[in-house]
Amino acid sequence: MKPTFPLSLSLLLLLLLLSLLLVRNAAAQVSVPRQNAAELRQAADSFLHAQTNELNGKVNILISAIDTRLNLPPCLTLEPFMPTGTRAWGKTTVGVRCLAPTPWTIYLQANVSLIADYLVAAMSLPQGQLITSNSLKKMTGDLSVLPASVVTDPSKALGRTLNTALPSGAPLRVDALRAQIAVQQGQAVRLVSVGPGFRISADARAMSNANEGQLVQVKTLAGQQISGIAKMGGQVEVNY
Numbered sequence: 001m002k003p004t005f006p007l008s009l010s011l012l013l014l015l016l017l018l019s020l021l022l023v024r025n026a027a028a029q030v031s032v033p034r035q036n037a038a039e040l041r042q043a044a045d046s047f048l049h050a051q052t053n054e055l056n057g058k059v060n061i062l063i064s065a066i067d068t069r070l071n072l073p074p075c076l077t078l079e080p081f082m083p084t085g086t087r088a089w090g091k092t093t094v095g096v097r098c099l100a101p102t103p104w105t106i107y108l109q110a111n112v113s114l115i116a117d118y119l120v121a122a123m124s125l126p127q128g129q130l131i132t133s134n135s136l137k138k139m140t141g142d143l144s145v146l147p148a149s150v151v152t153d154p155s156k157a158l159g160r161t162l163n164t165a166l167p168s169g170a171p172l173r174v175d176a177l178r179a180q181i182a183v184q185q186g187q188a189v190r191l192v193s194v195g196p197g198f199r200i201s202a203d204a205r206a207m208s209n210a211n212e213g214q215l216v217q218v219k220t221l222a223g224q225q226i227s228g229i230a231k232m233g234g235q236v237e238v239n240y
Contacts, residue, residue, distance in 0.1 A: 057116025195240035
């Protein structure tokens, strides 16, 4: 007759065997190296700081947590990049690729806020309103949640007119502005030719309307047609 083990002893041996298997698997998993998640976030953070270094204002960057189940091989050379069609502020995505020894790519979510001054209407402004310093006031806020074309530099707005009405307190946008007409068709203008070491002016007449900074043709008193840049004050400039 074969000897038999008590049931409790058999269970004990089975549990011991399972424990040994679990310990061996855990040891095998621990021994496999993987990419440090903190290094990935640091690479993305440094990259975004470099991308926003020239922005005027206070930049705050928050990189989302990385899935702890991620199991990427260790990388010797990390290269962060901006995916096509994304910008370096607001809710954005940053790519990090490994160049060596094993190529792989991961995409991290980030939020980049930019606290800076921007311009709003100081009062209700009707369509066609000429923008002066009294038309505007400064506000401070997160530009990443405002329209991308919000005006932050007064020089880009003063002297221009509104394409649409703007309620009091509304952010001023570049696309809501048009340049003021500098010269009108048939207007007598001063043609100024500028080059190295010389500056010559002559009377002429504009052949079309033009906003400041636009190219316009003029006709001199001698009948010659010349193209130049329209300037405020009835002046057209030609640079040689």
